[in-house]
Amino acid sequence: MIKIVAKMPVKADQVENFKEIARELVEKSAAEEGNISYTLNVSKADPNCLAFIEFWKDQAAIDSHNTTEHFTTILPKLAALCSGEPEVELFDLLF
Amino acid sequence: MIKIVAKMPVKADQVENFKEIARELVEKSAAEEGNISYTLNVSKADPNCLAFIEFWKDQAAIDSHNTTEHFTTILPKLAALCSGEPEVELFDLLF
Numbered sequence: 001m002i003k004i005v006a007k008m009p010v011k012a013d014q015v016e017n018f019k020e021i022a023r024e025l026v027e028k029s030a031a032e033e034g035n036i037s038y039t040l041n042v043s044k045a046d047p048n049c050l051a052f053i054e055f056w057k058d059q060a061a062i063d064s065h066n067t068t069e070h071f072t073t074i075l076p077k078l079a080a081l082c083s084g085e086p087e088v089e090l091f092d093l094l095f
Numbered sequence: 096m097i098k099i100v101a102k103m104p105v106k107a108d109q110v111e112n113f114k115e116i117a118r119e120l121v122e123k124s125a126a127e128e129g130n131i132s133y134t135l136n137v138s139k140a141d142p143n144c145l146a147f148i149e150f151w152k153d154q155a156a157i158d159s160h161n162t163t164e165h166f167t168t169i170l171p172k173l174a175a176l177c178s179g180e181p182e183v184e185l186f187d188l189l190f
Contacts, residue, residue, distance in 0.1 A: 003136055003148055005100055019189060026190060041098055041186035051186055053098055053148075091136035091146055094114060095121060 001036065001093040002062060004054040006086055012048050014081040019050070021077050028070040029054070034061020048083075096131065096188040097157060099149040101181055107143050109176040114145070116172050123165040124149070129156020143178075 010018045022040050030038040036055035043049035056062050065071055079086065105113045117135050125133040131150035138144035151157050160166055174181065 002139075003134075005148075023190065039098075040189045042189055044097075044185040044187060050189070053100075053186065090139040091148065092139060094135045094137055094145070095118065 002056045002059060003091045003093065004052065004056070004062070004088065005091070006052040006054070006088045007043070008050045008052070008078065008086050009082050009084045010048050010050050011081055011083045015048060015050070018078060018081045021074060021081075022050070022052075025070055025074040025078070026052075028068070029065060032061070032065055032068070034058065034064060097151045097154060098186045098188065099147065099151070099157070099183065100186070101147040101149070101183045102138070103145045103147070103173065103181050104177050104179045105143050105145050106176055106178045110143060110145070113173060113176045116169060116176075117145070117147075120165055120169040120173070121147075123163070124160060127156065127160055127163070129153065129159060 008018070019040065026038055026040050029035055034057040036057060038052070038054045041051045041053055043051060056065070103113070114135065121133055121135050124130055129152040131152060133147070133149045136146045136148055138146060151160070
């Protein structure tokens, strides 16, 4: 299993807009065959830091996800609401 | 639900030792009533960065976890194998 933590530094006045646009991405990504868990979360330390926390079956599932229409059309809209670059980290499950 | 991502910068020659000691912490934490998911993972970008990724029912579950014998006795052993301070981030689930 591969886990992704993608932290998005959202402009303070765009947080509600970000959540509204992200909902479709969350729903459609969670419905993909290779997805195990896909959620949007908010940092307890920074209310403008929203984080996608994603569990995927394997790299093929992530590669497939990255080509979906919901990913390629919605992510740029979300990136445009950020004040800086997203910070994306990938992890392999040990146990 | 509250999610924790706790990144541990492990000394290069202590990674296998860290994993061995962490296994009991993972198993006992995952068995707690308020735990939803508790795993040890390794960063794809840095093989010496091991990360606990934890899903908890609520803050009370985390408070209870923090007083368990497995947490209070094993975590210091793991911290002693690190080259720096752990980086711990907490997130509230939005959707």
